[in-house]
Amino acid sequence: MESNLQRALEAKRFAITAECGPPKSADRKVIEEKAQLLKDWVDSVNVTDNQTAVTRMSSLAACTILKSLNLDPVFQLTCRDRNRIALQSDILGAHALGIRNILCLTGDHHSAGNHPQAKGVFDLDSVHLIETVRKMRDEGLFLSGDKLEGERPMVFIGAVENPFALPYEFRALRLKKKIEAGAQFIQTQIVYNIARFREFMARAGDLGLLDRVYILAGVSPIKTPGAAKYMRDNVPGMDVPNExxxxxxxxxxxxxDKKARAQAWRQEGIRICVEIVQQLREIQGVAGVHIMAIEWEEAVPEIVTQAGLKAP
Amino acid sequence: MIVADQKPIEEILEILAPYKRVLFLGCQSCVAVCMAGGEKEVGLLAAAVRLARAKSGAPIEIAEGAAKRQCDDEFNEPFGPVIQQQEAVLSLACGVGVNKLAERFAIPILPALNTRFFGKVERQGIWKEVCAGCGDCILHLTGGICPIARCAKNLLNGPCGGVRADGTCEVKRDWPCAWVQIIQRLEELGQLERLLSTRMAAKDWSSDRHGGPRRRVREDMLLEA
Structure with a gap:
């Protein structure tokens, strides 16, 4: 088994993943610097795929750079920009480049990105993509039924779910669909509303899903009160309690003093995140956390050590 | 019906700039119902264009007419003699009408409309896209609500994680999430279990436009060539 994430989860270690957003440039140094900040603190690093539909360095390329630096990348692959031909081609390429984790997503719609004029693809949805990877890996077949010739892509298959979007009672059922399609680990939307997340996990438990999948709860430190308000009021599918x-x-x-204020906010943001991590650890079925410190990778070691997940 | 919008008057004037004698030909089907290209719109547009051209010192002579259905030769034929006397035709039909006239008449046929979608009347003045013409209907599985047309990501295993707290779509604020609607509808019909117990397979898009331009042949209706 070459996936570090899979190894950690199967050994029942509380897993930690973080996020590396590729730059809006061709500069590999950006990836190298983020790798440096994260490498001693996490089991794996997700590389986002043109997140929020803004054009950036390709996820596959950035994963390859991380791999060359001995990190275990999670290749985020979305259906927004690729049809089934391109998706399967990238799955094969990912394995050939040594990438052993793929996170299957539908992707943010391009209308909110920096090329709203683009033609969206959405040939498959995330459930189809999960099934496609599983079929290629386990059966040696492409989606069409055509046979792979030779080596199969041996990847650990991930998916996402959002416990905080309507209809709440349907979310665990949708999770079940993803597991049945082949998802082995799940990274959730960022948790701020613990009560709602507990309900989701309880429902997943009722459906018997917790023994069938590893759930990594998403967390993210908040930098400013403005960011908290923005997420609460303007980001669909986010649930940030007023508290x-x-x-x-x-x-x-x-x-x-502006500097002192910014510093106080950041400390509080990290403190809140640490508290959430500690509460999440107590919830049955939570196998790890996915820390999304977007353009704030320096926060990851602080969160990990303060939450007692690793010694400083 | 096919829903269309009239192009902005500035664009229509630009398209018409090279011509001095033009037939404005409306269509009395879908585009008349959605108030974009019927007989009434032909009259209004012709008046506006005449005025603008006269003001700019380049008057234009406009003939007016409206075919019952521009997508059918039979209804366009009566306009043949008038068309022969024009430099161009400005069609107020959907794109099908424009194509149809263009294959029949050897003068420029110009579009006055932007053809938008297959839609339903939501209420007076609002039309909504509800069918994408994908060629492989699944409405019996989704409670009569089409996720291909009504979900921005055309998910078959929705809803995505971007549903807003009021049940609207993350992409369009005033647009209800199709999958939330599908789930509600199937619940009302007592058919939700079916949706929960099965994953919908990846769609075969070859019957959609992605399989290349489409045509329909009814062998039993063909006449001897």
């Missing part, structure tokens, strides 16, 4: 916004607001109160 968290209030904590961020009160963290900077009374501080005139």
């Amino acid at each position: 968290i916004v209030a904590r961020m607001e009160s963290a900077g109160k009374g501080l005139e």
Whole structure:
């Protein structure tokens, strides 16, 4: 088994994954620097695929750079920009480049990105993509039924689910569909509403899913009260309770100095994140956390050590 | 019906700029119902264009007409003699009508409309896309609500994680999530179990436009060549 993430999860270690967003440039140094910040702290690093539909360095290329630096990349693969021919071609290529984890997503719609004029693909959806990877790996068949010739892509198959989007009661059932399609690990939407997340996990438990999949709960440190409010009010599918916004607001109160205020906010953001991680660890079926410190990779070691997941 | 919008008047004037004698030909089917290219719109557009051209010192002579259905030769034929006397025809039909006239008449046929989608009347003044003409209907599985036309990502195993707290789509704020609607509808019909117990397979898009331009042949209706 070459997937470090799979090894950690199967050994029942509480797994830690983080995120590396590729740059809006051709500069590999950006990836190298992020790798440096993350490498001693996490089991694997997700590389986003043109996240929020903004054009960036390819996920596959950035994964290859991480691999060359001895990190275990999770190749995020979306259906937005590739039809089934391109998707399967990238799955084969990923294995050939030594990548052993693929996270299957439908992808953010391009209308919100930097090329709203683009023609969207959406040939497959995320469930189909999961099934396609599984079929290629386990049966040696392409989606069409045509046979692979020779080596198969031996990857650990991941998917996502959002416990915080409507209809809530349907989310665990959709998770079940993804598991039945072949998903082996799940990375969830960022958790701020613990109560809602507990309900989702309980429902997944009722459906008997917790023994069939590894669930990594998504977490993300908040930098400013403005960011908290923005996520609460403007990001579809995010659930940020008012209490968290209030904590961020009160963290900077009374501080005139801009630098000191920003620092206080960041500390509070990390503190909230650490508390959430600690609560998540107590929930049955949570196999790890996925830390999305977007353009703030320096926060990852702090969160990991403060949450007691690893010694500093 | 086929729903269309009239192009902005500036664009229509630009398209018409090289011509001095033009027939404005409407269509009395779908585009008349959606108030984009019927007889009434022909009259209004012709008046506006005449005025604009006269003001700019380049007057235009406009003949007006409306075919019952521009997608059918039979209804266009009566306009043949008038068309012969024009430099061009401005068609207020959907794109099908424009293509149809273009294959029949040897003068430029110009579009006055942007053809949009197959739609239903939501309420007075609002039309919505509900069918994508994919050529492989699954509405019996989705409670009569089409995820291909009504989900921005045409998911077959939705809903995605971007449903807003009020049940609308992350892509279009005032657009209800098709999958939330499908689930509600199947629940009402007592058919939700079927949706939960099966994954919908990847779609065969070869019957859609992705299989190349489409045509339909009814062998039993063909007349001897």
